[in-house]
Amino acid sequence: MAEVRIAEDWKAILKDEFSKPYFDELVSFVKEEYATTEVFPAGRNIFRAFDKCPFDKLKVVIIGQDPYHGEGQANGLCFSVNEGTPFPPSLKNIFKEVCDDIGTPIPTSGELDCWAEQGVLLLNAVLTVRAHNAASHAGRGWEIFTDAVVKAIAERKQGIVYMLWGSYAQRKGAIANPKQNLILHAVHPSPLSAYRGFFGCKHFSQANNYLISLGKEPIKW
DSSP: OOOOOOOHHHHHHHHHHHTSHHHHHHHHHHHHHHHHSOEESOGGGTTHHHHHSOGGGOOEEEEESSOOOSTTTOOSSTTOOOTTOOOOHHHHHHHHHHHHHHOOOOOSOOOOHHHHTTTEEEEESSOOEETTBTTTTTTSSHHHHHHHHHHHHHHHOOSOEEEEESHHHHHHTTTSOTTTSEEEEEOOSSTTTGGGTTTTOOHHHHHHHHHHHTTOOOOOO
């Protein structure tokens, strides 16, 4: 079984996945990629979404596709970038919608650690990518693993907000029960689609109203 450096509570929940043959193959592939080419995020940040958002604190799930493949961008949280990195277009649009929805000023940093630490799981479907080569690690096993993550959440937790932006995220999050959770759908925040329904979706205020209705602390978006 592959040794995985991941937050202990998640490790306990996902331990069966780590012993499956597909995961051993995935680990071998990822190790080889890091040894022979430039891969993002940094190896220590592959499971950072889980480390920053412990399972017992989980309130919101946001699903992305794969990490940013540009230099210095990916940091292990979907849509997030490192301090000092210019905002990619989708992140710029997310901040615009937050501002329009609940009035939070657009921040100076695109690092979303403050969301994750409040219980927002910023989960990419694929957790690694070769530099400057989008989706280069797709189809290698990460999708099976992150499907198992979403399934584990759906089976163990209720009262979770799922923000599913775009058809890819919506398919991945389809396992969540809409009677027991708040499922929010919109188009992807990419400039190609944001004006077709991401802007004005008001997901951030809806999420907070739902959390408050359950007696939970709202997210400081």
